[in-house]
Amino acid sequence: MSERSGEKESFWEKIQWIDTRILYLLMWVVVIWPLISPINLPIGIGRESKEYYDVIKEIPPGSKVVLSYDMSFSGLPELGPMSIATLHQLLGMDVKVYICAFWNQGSNIAADDIEALNPEVNYGKVYGVDYIHIGYNPRSEVGMTQFASDVYTAFPNDFINNRPLGTYEIMEGVQTAADFDVLISIESGTPGSSEWVRQWVQPYGIPFLVGALGVSVPGVAPYKNAGQIVAFIAGLRSAAEYELLAGRPAIAIAQQDPLSTTHVLVILFVIVGNLGYFFTRQERARRSG
Amino acid sequence: MAWYRRVELPIALTIIFCLFQMVPYFIVIPAWDGAAKTFVDWDSVMETFALFIGFISLLMLHGRSVSKRREGWYWSAWILVTMVLYTIIGIPMQSIGFGVGGAIFEDIRMFVLTPLSAAMYASLGFWIASAAYRAFRARTVEAAILLISGTIVMLANAPVGGSIWGGFAPLKDWIFDVPNMSTMRGITIGAALGALALGARTLMGKERGYLRGGGE
Numbered sequence: 396m397s398e399r400s401g402e403k404e405s406f407w408e409k410i411q412w413i414d415t416r417i418l419y420l421l422m423w424v425v426v427i428w429p430l431i432s433p434i435n436l437p438i439g440i441g442r443e444s445k446e447y448y449d450v451i452k453e454i455p456p457g458s459k460v461v462l463s464y465d466m467s468f469s470g471l472p473e474l475g476p477m478s479i480a481t482l483h484q485l486l487g488m489d490v491k492v493y494i495c496a497f498w499n500q501g502s503n504i505a506a507d508d509i510e511a512l513n514p515e516v517n518y519g520k521v522y523g524v525d526y527i528h529i530g531y532n533p534r535s536e537v538g539m540t541q542f543a544s545d546v547y548t549a550f551p552n553d554f555i556n557n558r559p560l561g562t563y564e565i566m567e568g569v570q571t572a573a574d575f576d577v578l579i580s581i582e583s584g585t586p587g588s589s590e591w592v593r594q595w596v597q598p599y600g601i602p603f604l605v606g607a608l609g610v611s612v613p614g615v616a617p618y619k620n621a622g623q624i625v626a627f628i629a630g631l632r633s634a635a636e637y638e639l640l641a642g643r644p645a646i647a648i649a650q651q652d653p654l655s656t657t658h659v660l661v662i663l664f665v666i667v668g669n670l671g672y673f674f675t676r677q678e679r680a681r682r683s684g
Numbered sequence: 685m686a687w688y689r690r691v692e693l694p695i696a697l698t699i700i701f702c703l704f705q706m707v708p709y710f711i712v713i714p715a716w717d718g719a720a721k722t723f724v725d726w727d728s729v730m731e732t733f734a735l736f737i738g739f740i741s742l743l744m745l746h747g748r749s750v751s752k753r754r755e756g757w758y759w760s761a762w763i764l765v766t767m768v769l770y771t772i773i774g775i776p777m778q779s780i781g782f783g784v785g786g787a788i789f790e791d792i793r794m795f796v797l798t799p800l801s802a803a804m805y806a807s808l809g810f811w812i813a814s815a816a817y818r819a820f821r822a823r824t825v826e827a828a829i830l831l832i833s834g835t836i837v838m839l840a841n842a843p844v845g846g847s848i849w850g851g852f853a854p855l856k857d858w859i860f861d862v863p864n865m866s867t868m869r870g871i872t873i874g875a876a877l878g879a880l881a882l883g884a885r886t887l888m889g890k891e892r893g894y895l896r897g898g899g900e
Contacts, residue, residue, distance in 0.1 A: 411818075412818075413817070415814050418810075418813055418814050418817060419810050419813075419814070422809065422810050422813045423810075426809075436843040436844055436846075436847050437843065437846070437847065438843050438846075439843075439846045439853070441853060442857070467801060468797055468798040468801035468802060469801040469802060469804055469805035470805065471798065471801070471802055472802050472805070472806065500793075500797075500801075502784075503784070503793055533731070534727065534728055534731055537724060537727050537728075537731075538728075540724055541721075541724050541725070541728075544721050544724070545721065548721075548725060554784075598709070609841065612860065613860070613864050613867075613868050614868065616860055616861075616864060616865055616868065617865055617868045617869050617872055620861070620865055630841060632841045632842065632843070651842075651843050652843075654841075654842045654843070655842040655843050655844035655845075656844075657809060657813070658838045658839065658841065658842040658844065658845075659842075659844055660813065661812070661813050661816050661838065662835055662838060662839070664813055664814075664816050664817035665816050665817065665820045665831065665835065667817065668816075668817045668818065668820065668821060669820075669821055669822055669831075672821045672822075672823075673822075
C-alpha cells in the first residue's frame, strides 16, 4: 500500500520514485564536475582499438584507402574523435586516401577534419595527389553499388573544388572497387557496415574496418567474428584508446572522466532502484502475511 | 480496365528489374551487366523525384495544418519556414554566402545544426539514466542476468571499471563474444532468411505490399 491509496509510503517505496528532475540534476553535475576538475583515470588499451590501429599501420605503402564518413552531426561527439584520428594515422602513412560520405552531413564533417588536420602543412600531403574528398552520394546502398562498379558515376566531382574527379592525379588507375585496397567506414547506422559488406566486402573481397557508435557493437561484432570486418572500434572509450595509439590525444580522452562518472551514477541509480524494489516487496510480504 | 492500370504491370516490371540486378551476381554477361548498371543510374533520377515529392508533401501537410490552425500549428509553421529558408540557403551561390562552402550555409551548419543534433543525441544520456533507475529491476532471473551483464559492460566501457577491477574487460569480451554473438547471429540469419523469402515472394508476384497498400 502507498500514499496514493491512503497509507503513508515507507522509505523504500519513496526511493523507488525519486523525482526525475533530481536524477537529471545529478546527471548534469556528474558530467560537468569532471570537465571542470578532471580526475584523469588511467585509460587501458583494449584489444579492439589495438587491432584497429595495427591493421591500419600494416597497410602496405602505395595502397589506396577509402575512408567513408557515414555519420551525422548527432553522432559527432562519439565518432568525430575516431574519424579525425583515423585520418591522422592515414595521412601519416604512404597511402592514398579517398574520402567519401554516404550520409549527407558526413561530407561536411570530413571537410572539417581535413581543415583541422591541414594535411599540406602538417603531413606534407597534396590534395588531389595524396588524398581527395570525393564527396557525398545520397543513394545509400544503391550508391555503394554504383561506387563499386564505377567511381565516376557515383562521384562525378570532388567536394572541395567541385572539379571532375578524372582531372586529379590520385584518380589514375581507379575505376571500380577492385582498384582500392582497404575500406574504412566511420558510421552512425544505416547505410553502414551491413551495406558495405553486401556491396563491397563480399563481391570484391576488400579488407574492411569500421568505427561505430557504442550501441552498434552487438550488430557489428558478428561481421567481425565472421571475418567480413577485419577490425572495428566502437564507442567513446575505444575512440580514446585509439587517440592514444595514433599519437593524437584529443577530445575523446578529455571525455573519459565524465564517461566514468556518468556510468557510476547510472549503476548507483540501478542499485538504489533495485534496493527500493526488493525491500518494498519484503515489506508487502510481511504485511500480508 | 486499361492495360496500363492493371496490377500485373508493376509486378512484371518488378520481376524484370529484380532479375537484371540478381543475374550479374551469378553469371557474367557483359551486355546484361551494362544494362544492370544503367538501371542503377535510373534509380538516382527516381530518387531525386522522390525527394521532390517529399518536399511537396511536407509543404502540403504542414501548410494545411497552418491554414486550418490545427493544434500545434505553430510547429508546422516553423518547419515550413526552416525548410524553405534552408533550401534557399542551400542553393549554390557562394558569392552571397549560400550553398555548401558559403558563409551563411556553413555558419548555420556549424553553429546551429551541429550543436542541436549533438544535444538531441546527448539528451538520451539523461533519459537512459532515468529509465535505468525506474525500469531496470531484477524482477525475474532473466532480468537479473540482463542487469548484471549490463553493469559489467558499463564498467568495462568506462575507465573507472578498470580502476576498480581488471576483470571487467575480459568479462565484457566474453559477453560480446559468446552470448551476444550467438544471439545476433541468430537474429541476422533469421532476418536474412526472411528477406530471402520476401524477395522470392516479390519475384513470384505474391508479395504485393508495395502496390497500392497491398490490394488488388
